[in-house]
Amino acid sequence: MLRVEHVHLLLALFMAYAGWRNLREREAWRGAFWLILAALFGTGGAVLDAAHAGHPLPARLAGAAVIVLALIAPKLGHRRPPEQTTPAQRTASAARLGHRLFLPALLIPLVTVGVALGGAKLQWHGWHLFDPVQMTLTGLALACVLALFAAAAVTREAPSLGLLEGRRLLDTMGWAALLPVLLAALGQVFTHSGVGDAIARLTTDVLPAGSALACLLAYGLGMVLFTVIMGNAFAAFPVMTAGIGLPLLVQRYGANPATLGALGMLCGYCGTLLTPMAANFNLVPAALLELRSPYGVIRAQVATALVLLAVNLALMALLVFRH
Amino acid sequence: MNAWPLLGVAVIALGFVLRFNPVLVVVTAAVTSGLLSGMSVPDLLALLGTSFASSRILLIIVMTLPAIGLLERAGLREHARAWMDRLRGMTLARLLVGYLLGRQLLSMIGLQSVAGPAQTVRPLLAPMAEAAAARIDPALPEDERDRLRALCAATDNVGLFFGEDVFIALGAVLLIQGFYSQHGIELTPLSIALWALPSAIAAFAVHSVRIALFQRRLRRLASSRPER
Numbered sequence: 001m002l003r004v005e006h007v008h009l010l011l012a013l014f015m016a017y018a019g020w021r022n023l024r025e026r027e028a029w030r031g032a033f034w035l036i037l038a039a040l041f042g043t044g045g046a047v048l049d050a051a052h053a054g055h056p057l058p059a060r061l062a063g064a065a066v067i068v069l070a071l072i073a074p075k076l077g078h079r080r081p082p083e084q085t086t087p088a089q090r091t092a093s094a095a096r097l098g099h100r101l102f103l104p105a106l107l108i109p110l111v112t113v114g115v116a117l118g119g120a121k122l123q124w125h126g127w128h129l130f131d132p133v134q135m136t137l138t139g140l141a142l143a144c145v146l147a148l149f150a151a152a153a154v155t156r157e158a159p160s161l162g163l164l165e166g167r168r169l170l171d172t173m174g175w176a177a178l179l180p181v182l183l184a185a186l187g188q189v190f191t192h193s194g195v196g197d198a199i200a201r202l203t204t205d206v207l208p209a210g211s212a213l214a215c216l217l218a219y220g221l222g223m224v225l226f227t228v229i230m231g232n233a234f235a236a237f238p239v240m241t242a243g244i245g246l247p248l249l250v251q252r253y254g255a256n257p258a259t260l261g262a263l264g265m266l267c268g269y270c271g272t273l274l275t276p277m278a279a280n281f282n283l284v285p286a287a288l289l290e291l292r293s294p295y296g297v298i299r300a301q302v303a304t305a306l307v308l309l310a311v312n313l314a315l316m317a318l319l320v321f322r323h
Numbered sequence: 324m325n326a327w328p329l330l331g332v333a334v335i336a337l338g339f340v341l342r343f344n345p346v347l348v349v350v351t352a353a354v355t356s357g358l359l360s361g362m363s364v365p366d367l368l369a370l371l372g373t374s375f376a377s378s379r380i381l382l383i384i385v386m387t388l389p390a391i392g393l394l395e396r397a398g399l400r401e402h403a404r405a406w407m408d409r410l411r412g413m414t415l416a417r418l419l420v421g422y423l424l425g426r427q428l429l430s431m432i433g434l435q436s437v438a439g440p441a442q443t444v445r446p447l448l449a450p451m452a453e454a455a456a457a458r459i460d461p462a463l464p465e466d467e468r469d470r471l472r473a474l475c476a477a478t479d480n481v482g483l484f485f486g487e488d489v490f491i492a493l494g495a496v497l498l499i500q501g502f503y504s505q506h507g508i509e510l511t512p513l514s515i516a517l518w519a520l521p522s523a524i525a526a527f528a529v530h531s532v533r534i535a536l537f538q539r540r541l542r543r544l545a546s547s548r549p550e551r
Contacts, residue, residue: 004380011385044376051373060365062372070350074343085396094398094405101399104390105446109437137383140436147390155397165392169441170385175346177385182349184378185371189353192370193328193360229332234495238502246506258510261499262488262518269484273477276339280381281483283345285440285476289449291469294345297480300473304481304530311525319518 003131005045007141012042018167029075030171036065036072037178066185073175080290081168097154104150108143115139169288176287176294179279183231190230199226200243212253213317219244220313223264224271231277233268240264255320263316270312273305274298331356387441400450407454415455416538419478420531422448426482427527431489438483440476449475459538460545467541474537478530485526488519495519 019034040062050058094101116136122129130138152159170177190196203222219240226236245264249255272278276298286297293299331352338348350371357367391399407413429437438444449472456463456471463471488495496512496519503510 007383007386008379011379011382014385014389040375041379041382044379047372047376051369056365056369059369059372059376061368062376063368063370064372066371066375067350067354067368070347073346087401090396090398091401091405092398094402097397098402099406101394101397101402105394105399105442108387108390108442109434112436113434134380136436137380140383141386144386144390147387148393151390151393151397155393157393157397159393161396162389162393165396166385166389167392169388169392169395175344177382178346179349180381181375181378182346182353184381185374186349186353188374188378189357189367189370190328190331193331193356193362194325195328195331195356198326198329199332229335234498237498241502242506250508257503257508258499258514259518261503261510262496262515263522265495265499266485266488266519266522269488272484273480276345277335279345280384281480284384285444285479286473288440288445289472289476291473292465293469296469296473297476300470300477301480304477304526304533307529308485308522308526311529312522315521315525 001128001131002138002142004134004138007138008041008044010141010145012038014163014166015041015170017163018170021164021167022171029072030174033069033072033076033175034170036069040065040069066182069178070182073178076174081171084164084168093155100154104147104154107147107150108140111143111146112136112140115142172290173284173287176279176283179283183277183279187230187232187235191235196226196230196235196239199229200239203240204243212249212255212321215244215248215253216255216316216320217313219249219260219264220267220309220316223267224274224309227268227271228275228277231272231275231279233265233272236268236271237261237265249320253321256322259320260316263312263320266312267309267316270305270309273301325360327359328356330359384439384441387439391441391446395446399446403447403450404454407451413455414538415452415459415541416531416535418448418451418455419474419534423478423482423527423530423534426479427486427523430483430486431523433490435483435487435490438479440479444475444479448479456541459541460548462548463541467544470537471541474534478534481526481530485519485523489516489523 015034015038019031019038022034023031047058047062115130116139119130119135119139120132148159148162151162203218222240222244223236226240227233230236241261241264245260249260250257272281276283276295282297283294286294334352334355335348338351353371354367357370426438452471452475453468490496496515499515500510500512
């Protein structure tokens with residue numbers, strides 16, 4: 001059975017490979033960074049199992065490793081690994097292969113969607129090909145492996161060259177690759193240390209409860225602010241709606257909960273466009289596109305986000321209290 | 324109420340403004356909030372370790388890199404650029420607005436993973452956009468090229484966010500429905516998703532206008548530069 005644990009293992013092996021290549025090229029900090037990360041990936045399941053069984057030591061060691069990663073990250077610098085091929089070679093190869101180059105890239109979404117829709121049906125006398133837990137992600141990983149072999153077949157190159165080239169892209173991303181996971185961890189620390197509750201309390205404390213419109217504005221802007229801080233509208237929604245949306249807007253002023261929820265969430269999405277905390281949307285693409293500023297993508301989104309926020313707030317004011 | 328953990332938020336804001344390494348800033352903020360809330364150092368380390376382990380699948384984007392890397396080696400980006408050169412009628416604005424519309428529609432029917440920064444923006448959309456921009460201004464300055472690439476990533480994000488919110492079987496809509504259901508208000512997913520539709524249309528309109536304005540600015544820049 002294909003499980004999400006196998007995906008973790010593949011990722012750990014790939015990162016270990018990247019670390020080893022860097023060590024061989026005398027890039028000690030980069031090598032250490034990817035090797036520690038590989039260790040965290042490979043042992044993650046065991047760490048969680050031990051923590052559930054009441055043994056905190058492995059989790060503490062993993063936490064210490066996360067802190068070591070943070071201390072190494074500033075030393076990675078902006079070195080781009082050298083290209084393995086010349087532009088002329090690539091142009092000639094592109095002219096030769098043409099649209100066939102698109103096929104393996106298309107395989108990734110096709111297989112992913114196929115597994116998501118039909119993966120549960122792939123079974124043989126009760127033996128399932130896919131573990132139902134996080135099947136979409138397992139499907140995505142399988143799609144990437146299949147796409148690698150398809151790419152090797154189309155380009156008539158060895159699949160192992162994919163590791164070499166993949167490692168070049170991984171080093172292009174550098175520490176930015178790590179941020180989505182770290183921010184999710186930060187979100188959990190914030191929750192455990194009561195940051196969410198404290199912000200919700202502050203927002204409700206300064207709220208002028210006398211006017212429905214002022215409450216609505218506070219709810220919408222609160223969603224933006226909280227999303228900017230937490231990096232995720234999904235984290236902001238329950239806190240703001242339990243604090244302001246439900247008790248004041250729905251129960252006291254009779255707002256339509258469906259309209260309020262949908263538009264409130266969209267205010268949060270405008271916040272996601274604005275914050276470096278949403279690293280996988282804003283900082284990772286900046287690294288992948290080799291922008292000189294990590295905040296370039298956010299800068300390109302500011303105007304769209306602010307206009308849309310105004311539109312959302314206006315829609316809320318118009319629609320929420322109608323029945 | 325213990326308000327001291329809020330200093331973690333201040334660490335984030337200050338760290339990003341002062342341009343410290345984001346990884347270092349995020350971990351410092353976590354340590355600050357954790358310690359100020361009264362957590363012991365071993366407990367905080369354990370919490371960091373388990374949170375990291377339980378969210379590590381978020382790095383799955385790395386899985387796409389070997390296949391994309393191998394295709395890039397064989398000239399995927401060069402081919403995207405050459406293909407764009409053959410599509411004479413495809414201007415920069417048409418390309419990006421078309422991508423925005425496609426991304427929104429696909430996300431609306433649940434196909435969010437079809438595109439993304441590693442799958443489509445870096446290998447396909449960005450080189451095609453650069454080829455289209457080169458027709459407007461063959462000597463595109465480096466900061467304009469950065470702006471153009473950033474606009475490509477932004478277009479991908481706007482299309483994803485303001486399409487996915489209309490999809491009823493996943494993510495935002497189910498979270499909203501679940502939240503209200505916990506508090507005794509029963510809603511159908513469709514009734515929530517429908518209210519996201521006006522914003523989805525507004526997002527398309529606003530971002531399309533911005534794309535058109537960007538193209539116009541590139542044209543002006545190109546024509547104001549003295550011929551060389």
